[in-house]
Amino acid sequence: MSHLGERLSALVDGELSGAELDRAHAHLAACEPCRGEAAELRALKQKLRGLITGAPAEAAMTSRLIAMTGPGGPVPPRRRLLRVVPGRRPVVQASGPAYSRPGSRRSRSGGVTGRRRRYLVLGAVALVVSVGTAAFTAGGGGDEAPGPRITPPVEMYSMEHAIITGEVPYPGPAAQPSSPGPGSDSKAP
Amino acid sequence: MFTPVTRRRDGRSPLLVAAALAMAVPGFLVSACGGQTASAQNDAVTAAGRAAAVGPAVRGRVPATARRPAAARAVRLLAQAAQAAIGTSYHGEEIVTRWSDGGGSVLVSNIWHVSGGQTVTQTMDAGASVSSQPYLSSDTDGRAPEGVLGVTAPLVRLLESHYVVAYAGGGSAGNRTAQVVEAWRADGSLAARFWLDDATKLPLEREVFDPGRHVISQDVFIDVSFASQAPVSASARTSADPPGPWSGPLSHRELLALRTRGWQVPAQLPGGLTLFTGAETEAGTGTVLDLAYADGLSVVSVFEQRGKLPAAMAGWRRTTVNGHAVFVAEPDGRSLTWSSHGMVYTVMADAPAQTVHAVVGALPHDGPTGFWKRMSRGLVRVASWVNPFH
Numbered sequence: 001m002s003h004l005g006e007r008l009s010a011l012v013d014g015e016l017s018g019a020e021l022d023r024a025h026a027h028l029a030a031c032e033p034c035r036g037e038a039a040e041l042r043a044l045k046q047k048l049r050g051l052i053t054g055a056p057a058e059a060a061m062t063s064r065l066i067a068m069t070g071p072g073g074p075v076p077p078r079r080r081l082l083r084v085v086p087g088r089r090p091v092v093q094a095s096g097p098a099y100s101r102p103g104s105r106r107s108r109s110g111g112v113t114g115r116r117r118r119y120l121v122l123g124a125v126a127l128v129v130s131v132g133t134a135a136f137t138a139g140g141g142g143d144e145a146p147g148p149r150i151t152p153p154v155e156m157y158s159m160e161h162a163i164i165t166g167e168v169p170y171p172g173p174a175a176q177p178s179s180p181g182p183g184s185d186s187k188a189p
Numbered sequence: 190m191f192t193p194v195t196r197r198r199d200g201r202s203p204l205l206v207a208a209a210l211a212m213a214v215p216g217f218l219v220s221a222c223g224g225q226t227a228s229a230q231n232d233a234v235t236a237a238g239r240a241a242a243v244g245p246a247v248r249g250r251v252p253a254t255a256r257r258p259a260a261a262r263a264v265r266l267l268a269q270a271a272q273a274a275i276g277t278s279y280h281g282e283e284i285v286t287r288w289s290d291g292g293g294s295v296l297v298s299n300i301w302h303v304s305g306g307q308t309v310t311q312t313m314d315a316g317a318s319v320s321s322q323p324y325l326s327s328d329t330d331g332r333a334p335e336g337v338l339g340v341t342a343p344l345v346r347l348l349e350s351h352y353v354v355a356y357a358g359g360g361s362a363g364n365r366t367a368q369v370v371e372a373w374r375a376d377g378s379l380a381a382r383f384w385l386d387d388a389t390k391l392p393l394e395r396e397v398f399d400p401g402r403h404v405i406s407q408d409v410f411i412d413v414s415f416a417s418q419a420p421v422s423a424s425a426r427t428s429a430d431p432p433g434p435w436s437g438p439l440s441h442r443e444l445l446a447l448r449t450r451g452w453q454v455p456a457q458l459p460g461g462l463t464l465f466t467g468a469e470t471e472a473g474t475g476t477v478l479d480l481a482y483a484d485g486l487s488v489v490s491v492f493e494q495r496g497k498l499p500a501a502m503a504g505w506r507r508t509t510v511n512g513h514a515v516f517v518a519e520p521d522g523r524s525l526t527w528s529s530h531g532m533v534y535t536v537m538a539d540a541p542a543q544t545v546h547a548v549v550g551a552l553p554h555d556g557p558t559g560f561w562k563r564m565s566r567g568l569v570r571v572a573s574w575v576n577p578f579h
Contacts, residue, residue, distance in 0.1 A: 002499070009570060045574045131571070132564070138574075139567025147496035148474045152526045152535040154504075154518055156472075157479070160435055161490040161537045162310075164466060164481045166274065166341040167285070167408075 002149065003027075004034050009138075012041045044134055262356040263370045267345045269390040270383070274337040277389050278304040281413035283338075287406050287523070294520065300337075300410075338392040338408040339488070339539070340383065343465055348372055348485025351461055352380055360384055362393035363411050372486060378402060381486050389415065397486055399541040406539065435468040435479065443467075444480065452493055453532065458482045459547035460540065462489055482548075487540030489548055494535075497528045511550035529553045 004027055010016050011024045028035050161167075285296040302308045348354060352372040360369040362384035372381040379402065384394040393413065397406045439447075444467045448454050456464050462482035469478045472494065480491045498516065505516040510525060518524035525545070526535040534552055538545045 013574065048571060048575050131568075134571050135564050135567030137567065138570040139563035139565070147531050149499045150474050150494055150496040150528075150533045151499060151502050152492065152494075152524070152533065153472065154524055154535075154537075156434070157490065157492050157524070157535060157537055160468065160479050160492075161481075161488075161539075164479075164483075164490060165488045165539055166337065166339050166344065167539065 003031065004038075008034060008038055008041065012038060012045060041138075044137065048134060259355040259357075260353065263354040264349055266356065266368055266370050266385055266390060267340065267348065267354065267383070268342070270337075270340045270385045270392050271342040271345050273386075273390040274302075274340055274392065276304050277391055277415060278302060279389075279391060279413055279415050281410045284409045284411065285406070286408075288404065302337075337410060338383070338395040339486070340392045340395075344483055344485050344488070346485075347463065347465060347483050351484040352486070357382070359387070362386075362409070363413070365393060365413070367393055374400065376400070386413070399543070405541055434470040434472075436470060437468070439467045439469070441465075447478065452478055453534075453553055454480060455551065458489060458491075459551050460484065460487060460544035462487060462540075462544070462548065487538070487544055489536060489538045489540055489545070491548075491552065492535040492537070494533045495531060496533050497531065498526065498533055511546045513549060513554045515549060525549060527554065529555045 004011065004024055007016065007020070007024055011021070011028075016024050028038060280299070280301045283298045283300050285298070287294050287296075296312060299311045300308065352374060354370060354372050357369040357371045360367050366387040367384040368387060368390075370383045370385060371379060372383075374380050378400050379398050381395060381397045383392055385391070386393050391410070391413070393410050395406075395408045396404050399405045441464065444454055444464060445456065454464070454467075458464075461484045463484065464480060464482055466481045467479055469476055471477075475495050478493045480493070482489045482491065502516060504519055505526070506519055508515060508517045510517075513527065515525045515527040518526075523539075524535060524537045526533065528534070530553060532553070536545070536548060536552070538548065540548075
């Protein structure tokens with residue numbers, strides 16, 4: 001049984017109609033691998049559409065990322081530590097390495113920029129990886145060549161070859177019994 | 190029908206070497222004394238003897254002085270043999286033995302031929318019982334002329350242009366006396382030896398050697414009898430009397446013109462194989478094109494049909510030839526097939542393995558899908574999914 005191949009993408013995209021759609025559905029009903037592949041493609045497509053239209057979770061994440069990019073954006077309070085040392089001015093410390101120099105306003109703003117940059121890089125990497133994975137998955141299966149599936153009619157070819165060569169025609173593969181190959185020292189190379 | 194064989198024959202049999210030495214030494218003495226009395230036949234045999242007896246640098250080279258008369262006689266004999274295969278009525282048993290990478294095979298057939306008419310070939314089982322439908326062919330349908338043991342007029346012409354042919358003296362094949370003709374490569378290696386019936390010139394035996402001087406095929410025609418009528422069976426006549434499905438032979442120009450219709454028609458293939466004929470037919474799945482390439486000894490038929498191969502086929506196994514994934518017909522490995530860019534190629538070859546490998550490598554194949562090709566194809570598909578206007 002031949003699988004749906006590229007027609008599966010067309011089916012998921014809703015491009016099939018009429019008899020072709022019926023045939024595809026009939027094949028899906030009987031073919032577990034194609035059903036699985038169709039489900040994967042649909043899931044992938046939904047996810048991608050979600051990315052574009054903005055699913056709630058992703059939207060929240062996006063708004064947080066945008067907020068981070070604003071000048072002097074808020075730093076999550078839980079990551080700020082106020083340590084009071086007797087006899088000294090209170091210093092602001094943070095867990096990140098950018099805050100290792102206490103009391104420095106410059107280092108604080110630099111830390112925020114670094115974090116923002118890190119988020120941006122992570123976001124970009126995540127986007128590239130997602131799109132790349134989706135493209136790699138969707139690009140599988142090869143180009144479907146047009147035309148019918150053919151098993152070469154060897155007997156007919158053999159007859160024709162025999163006429164040309166002036167030789168006895170060989171029977172086709174189905175008519176031939178298997179012949180074990182001789183040892184390496186007993187045959188011509 | 191097919192019987193595996195496990196023997197290996199070397200091109201130089203001890204008897205041939207001894208005979209060659211026996212003739213080469215006096216020949217050398219005669220020529221050293223300045224005598225010019227050796228006959229063309231002796232010259233040729235002496236040359237052959239030298240070929241088998243001396244070192245690899247000049248092994249097998251036929252001297253130019255001895256080549257001409259011996260070659261002329263050889264050419265004449267081969268032409269007579271091709272004609273005899275059509276014009277003589279005969280019956281005999283043909284034993285075709287092939288050695289290849291995957292092993293060997295023996296095909297035993299009964300052949301009846303009526304002068305100027307039909308040929309019936311009936312393949313026999315190893316136990317000599319009739320096992321297959323008779324194959325009947327006819328010379329009268331305008332198709333390529335038939336021959337015996339690969340000796341046809343077009344192939345003889347190619348043989349003479351690709352090889353040095355030389356008459357090598359008398360001999361015997363089976364219980365009949367014969368004339369021996371040899372074909373030599375330009376590098377001085379023996380390519381083939383023919384035994385032609387002394388009386389009728391019908392080919393009785395043929396040995397083909399690869400460049401390594403190993404026999405790769407041996408065809409023997411035994412128990413030959415010459416008669417005016419052939420016992421063509423009624424069933425054979427009925428089964429094959431309608432004209433064959435293939436068109437008449439296409440000319441070289443017609444074949445090359447097929448390129449404009451998208452067919453792959455190389456004028457040459459590796460191994461010195463020249464496109465010399467072709468035909469086409471209509472199958473249930475579309476047009477099939479047959480392109481025949483030969484150098485006179487090696488013959489390769491390339492069948493092309495638009496379509497693609499199924500994932501698996503009964504009687505075929507996957508293998509790799511010259512770095513390309515192909516299917517090979519079991520068990521003799523004589524037919525190879527693969528599909529590429531919407532075309533199914535099937536190669537049927539009577540040629541040394543290295544020639545077949547080179548031919549497979551020269552024809553189109555699908556390259557492996559690279560990373561970037563797959564990514565770009567995927568990006569296009571993904572873009573089509575998220576395109577709101579799609």
